[in-house]
Amino acid sequence: MKFLVVDDEKDVEMLFRQKFRKEVRNGSVELVFAFSGQEALNLLDSSNPPDVVYVFSDINMPGMSGLELLSLVKKSHPDIKVSMISAYGDKENYERAINSGAKEFFTKPIDFNSLKEEITSIIKSSSEQNSL
């Protein structure tokens, strides 16, 4: 399953690849990265229908913010799940994200255990659906 991570900090890619090295190696998770909201949209539009099932996005990025990306993705691809990851875990950001259709709201520093739980539950529910 393909997950897209959007963050303007390039080191996030290295971190995710190492944190999910086992999942990537055994093929249960595929990771792609975008470093801006626009790049993320381009990536989603590059295949029709998009093969990404889940987007994790930072909120605070130059140019398009993660919240704008969230509403655009929800508009064009309502099936893709989007969760936010932000250093600003305040009520306003949280409510705006959830009201715009975000599935979860993770705060930075990222707790990879809860992120792994989220990804595992997505993989599990999709395999259950497939077996139905």
Added chain:
Amino acid sequence: MTKKEQILTNQDALLDAMLNKDESTLRSLIHDNASVFGSAIHEFEKGIENVISYYLEALALLPDDKKVNIKTRHYTDLKDHALVEQEFNIHFTLEGNDITLLTLRQSALWTLVKDEKNSEERWLLLHDHTSMPDHLGAFETISSSEMLESNLNLELETDHLKNRLNKSLAELKVVQDQLVQKERLASIGQLTAGIAHEIKNPLNFVNNFSEVIFELINEARDEVKNRADGSKSGSEKMCNSDLVLGILDDIESNLDRIYEHSKRADSILKSMLLLSRGKSGKPIPTDVNAVIDEYLKLAYHGMRASDLSFNIDIKTSYDPKMPKLNLIPQDISRAFLNIINNAMYAAYDHSKTDSKVDPVIQISTHAGNGKAEIKIRDNGSGIPEEIREKIFQPFFTTKPSGVGTGLGLSMTHDIIKMHKGSLDIDSDAGRYTEFIITLPINNKHNLS
């Protein structure tokens, strides 16, 4: 009319004539041998004609609806002389906002003149020092310090008077220092949230990467144990040495990231400490591109943290051939920060009132012809022609009261002048503003 009433009436008439550039009234109030100290370097005029033309030229044209508010006034009777000291500000109303253009302090010495023909007595202005509480160069009123140094070598005879003037000048200097410090702290306060974010970010990476290293070491240990167990039991299970080598490579690059991120946190803290330092430092070879980029990030996160809906598109183009310039880092970074903050504020403010505008800030650097050029452009509502002259004046601000101190750009201007550079503005009302900072490239020994 008492003597005091006469002199104060003259004082009001003088101020009014100064502000309205009324030459004939000025002529009727000024002594033939009058002298005036201005607020900038070497502004000293003697003789009625010079004093009049100084008054006519020194003050910029002021809006018609200006109002003068006299805050304090002190009168000292000195027999044939009288001293009036006052502080006042000139303000006007723009779109419902009360805007203070200038705060001025004036010390005027009046003298009694007897007309021998008709035995008429008149009070005329003998000496005037009108100063803006400005802060050229090392942030002192140059003329104030000159007056102190030359110990007021004027027509002022009375020791009492000298002491009074010296005292008020010393007080003035204290007030100036406090204001400059206030502006410094204000710019740091604005940045605190940005700094917190910018430090938290690399620290998060340090945390995350060191966590990953633990996992990697455990994985490598398991792998090596497997091999050891395998060889003991004689089984064929072998260690995948490629895997272990891969893990070691990852650990190495993670340590490199940890090193980089902690260096980054360290450099942010250093720049914050630089900004708060009261004393000006020494010029050192400085990477202008890096300084601008750093303060761009701090300003962005600072704005972001104070207003969660704030966002802006940042476009940068740094000249890779930019040589290191000899600059005083804490001063020049404060100058960049002020302009960047203003640009972001202007662009965002414009986008709030005009939904067709998406806020954009563009920063570019270019080295050539012995000069370094730094352009900071925003798509804000522009600077109207009529206030373009005034924006470098201390205390001039168009921001709502309490938002700006009005000292930012005037300090910026002084800092760039101190570096033998220039600051130009290109602006189209309703479309954009571009600040162009030009700094000399070979400025090894010529900082003023």
